[in-house]
Amino acid sequence: MTSASMVNGQLANSISLDNRGLAYGDGLFETILVRKGSALWLGEHLQRLAQDAHRLHIPCDTGVLAGDCSRLLANLGANDAILKIILTRGAVSRGYSPRAAASHRIVSLSPVAPASQGYWQQGVALGLCQTRLARQPQLAGIKHLNRLEQVLAAREMQGRGFDEGLVLDETGKIIEATRSNVFLAVGGCLVSPRLNDCGVNGIMRQQILAAAERIGLRVVIEAVEMSTLRKADEVFICNSVIGIWPVIKIECMHKAIGPMCRQLQREFESHFYA
């Protein structure tokens, strides 16, 4: 799948078996859209990576990572791709305890499907996952490598005919979808689930929240119950590869594509479809 990749600044397509990313999921990652050779919001992704790495006490040099990315992108020309960055705690010794302040950088480019505006315009259908997200404030918001919950949730959706799976926490609060963040329009407010206990605070979510403030939308970040979803005027999902997709159905509940989703899509259309 991977077209080109570097490990610690050297072209490579494999890592040592004692890498702590493999052993314990002891690391983080970013998935970045590259359009016409340019990585979208690379600075924001690297900044988020550095902040999350700090929470996990993993050393992160964003300058060095940016250098890796630009060397890899130099050979891509004006093509589209997915740029993935993985930062793991350095391999040092057996056992959970991290003994040295070192990290490993893995940067790779892989093909991306040609941009299609189908989902963006016509919307998608969500299934409801039975897999619940555990509440772990120490890891909440972080895009770390411990993603078994997402794997199990995504697996549930196979063969069910949905485009994405909506995931709740153990108390039944709506948190996110398996690979995207969720927004609701409720009585003119833009509502986003709070992610203090679980979930990934995606770059596209952050971009939307900033845009909403810029264009004067009232923003509410709160615990979101299923009852709020039922009464919501609009629902949409986002991530930094797909942009914003309206949700037209959640299981058998239908939703209309509304003005708030369309307004926010216009704010970002040029990034995804220029």
Add this chain to the structure above:
Amino acid sequence: MTSASMVNGQLANSISLDNRGLAYGDGLFETILVRKGSALWLGEHLQRLAQDAHRLHIPCDTGVLAGDCSRLLANLGANDAILKIILTRGAVSRGYSPRAAASHRIVSLSPVAPASQGYWQQGVALGLCQTRLARQPQLAGIKHLNRLEQVLAAREMQGRGFDEGLVLDETGKIIEATRSNVFLAVGGCLVSPRLNDCGVNGIMRQQILAAAERIGLRVVIEAVEMSTLRKADEVFICNSVIGIWPVIKIECMHKAIGPMCRQLQREFESHFYA
């Protein structure tokens, strides 16, 4: 660190960057003590691996894994080592959803410190970790590759002078230690924390529970509060590499090494120190 390793039956010391074990921690592992060239409870480890793989819907052929292990062990002679098995879901495509029924086998041998009876005889001191384990019944008991909680908990213990860290769940129940299971002796009963919501159901824990039944101890598996720990007559920890270590101190709470721990140690002494 690694002395010899195989990936999918071939001698190798690296894996492809698109391995789902690295990408998502989408896999499981076993850590096995090898004494005089023989892997202790290999059958039990492989059986547990197969059961846990089934829960995660990862294909697992224990016969093939056993073949990998014996080929690797053949070159070890009559030496001691740690045998580690990692089983990951096969690399297939980008994204959380697992599309193909395939898996990758990683088997490696690494040096083990010479067996010392110091901790076994004189006991160890536990610190209390602030990191709490999230409750996730779908993953509870499984020795999977999503181990960031253990990394964070083990990191807390650095420089505090303790040998291991005791870990509670978010409700304050005692679950395990960072790399071992916990037992208590309370009023003549052998008490082990229930692992329905989190924790790893270790092979040594299972061996101890079976031995306890065999020798007629009364066994209680239940939610264990800190108040139970305080009134416990004995505390000890175990895993399949260290065997059984008595606990003589938890933070500033002292415990005596008692007859139940010694009796169970005698049941297993030959496995670890023959």
